[in-house]
Amino acid sequence: MASPRLECIDIGSDYCPCYLAELNECIVCSQLQGKKFCDCNWKGVCVFQEFVWAKRKAKAKRDTMVSNIIDKQKINENLFILTLSVPNKMARDLNEPGSYVFLRNEFSPSFFDTPMSIMYADEINGFVKVAIQINGPKTSLIDLSEKRICIRGPYWNGLFGHKYIKGLKNSKCLVVLRGIAQAPGVIVINKLYRNNNKITVIIDKGKTGQFFISQYLDQLNLNIITTDILSAEGQEILKNAIADNDLKLIYSGGSDEQHLNIFNYMDLYNNEAYLAASNNNTICCGEGICGSCEVQIDGQKVRSCKVQLDVEKAIERRILYG
Ligand code: FES
CATH class of the missing domain: 2.40.30.10 (Translation factors)
Structure with missing residues (x-):
């Protein structure tokens, strides 16, 4: 079976081609994987051409x-x-x-x-x-x-589902944030807000014990609910929020258990909305080199610091392999 094509978060950026191209391990370009033919689905500037122009070196490094x-x-x-x-x-x-x-x-x-x-x-x-x-x-x-x-x-690969967050306009969405994952939620909310989306935010202070991002959301017209998601009341709030069939996107910022909890409610009450979620894998180098963030999806090893995973597959993988 052919390996599914992967989306690299760095493709087309100042940091592409990267070290992986030098090592014949590019995530997207078949020629920079040692193959003799072009077989990518990337519609931007050709990675192979950029690599040749850069004298077969990584273009820029993050110092x-x-x-x-x-x-x-x-x-x-x-x-x-x-x-x-x-x-x-x-x-x-x-x-x-x-x-x-x-x-x-x-x-x-x-x-x-x-x-x-x-x-x-x-x-x-x-x-x-x-x-x-x-x-x-x-x-x-x-x-x-x-x-x-x-x-x-x-x-940039701190979450999965970039394309849903960036592409959603004039729609209804739900953002669920717990504990320290409130922090990256601020930029997610701002992005959705700028695109004229109507946003409900569920905040669980979690182990931080604080709704510490409130000052960054004050100026926005949001429907904010604070609760303990793990309590019976919190579960009811979460379930009812997800069951709104006008929702187009749900973002989960929190643990994998939280992602799974939301995923299960979506399975039961809302099959239409897209799911985006924080990337909770262990990130060590961030460059696709060390392998600490590697997960296995459909039998293929994927470095999740570089690759935008399908959120549902990432969650299923957690169910299977823990
Ligand atoms: S964090 Fe090193 S390969 Fe992903």
Whole structure:
């Protein structure tokens, strides 16, 4: 059986072709997989041609740079928000659903790099905001950063279902956010809002104990419901919201269990809406090199830091393999 064609999140960007092309492992281009023929379905600039023009090298690399910490807002003992100065172009690139960067303490070695979702990006003034929950040595060391921090990016595959979020206009949608996954939800909501969608947002504070994105949603005309999704009442709210057959899109930002919970309700009450969801796989390099984010879909190994997975298949895979 032929392998299904995969969508690479970096294709056509400043970072395509990448290291994988140099290694004959390009996700999209058959010629850069060592084959002798062209067999891609990409409609943009030819990746192979770009590779040849770039003298058979990766076009641009995401270098680590040092960013100034403009502000640090402590939300509670385990949660804080950093405002980081970045070049305007980088802020613009990061103002996209699913965007993230790698952060580490200025004095830590590179293996302390930690992927962090972008909560807010200001491309005019050149800064981004990230919300960080302390839950291990990497995030503890980031918390100790005072003036500067190492940052690498931009990366974009922090969620699956980009095309649904970007393409939805003048429709009704539901956004469900729990815990620290509230942070990347801000850019998702802003994108949907700019496209004139009517949005219901269900917020569960989760382990963070805070509705910490409220200040970023204040100016928007949204229907916001705060609840504990895991409670009987929360489940009822979730079920009723999903059962609205006018919904065109549901975005789930939270754990895989939450994705599955929503997926099951969709199965029962709403077959029409599209599902987009946060990418919860373990991301280590973000470049499709290390394999830590690899999942098996339809017998094919897929690096989920680069590839836009079909959300339903990703959830089914979790059911089968845990
Ligand atoms: S995070 Fe390294 S291959 Fe995906």
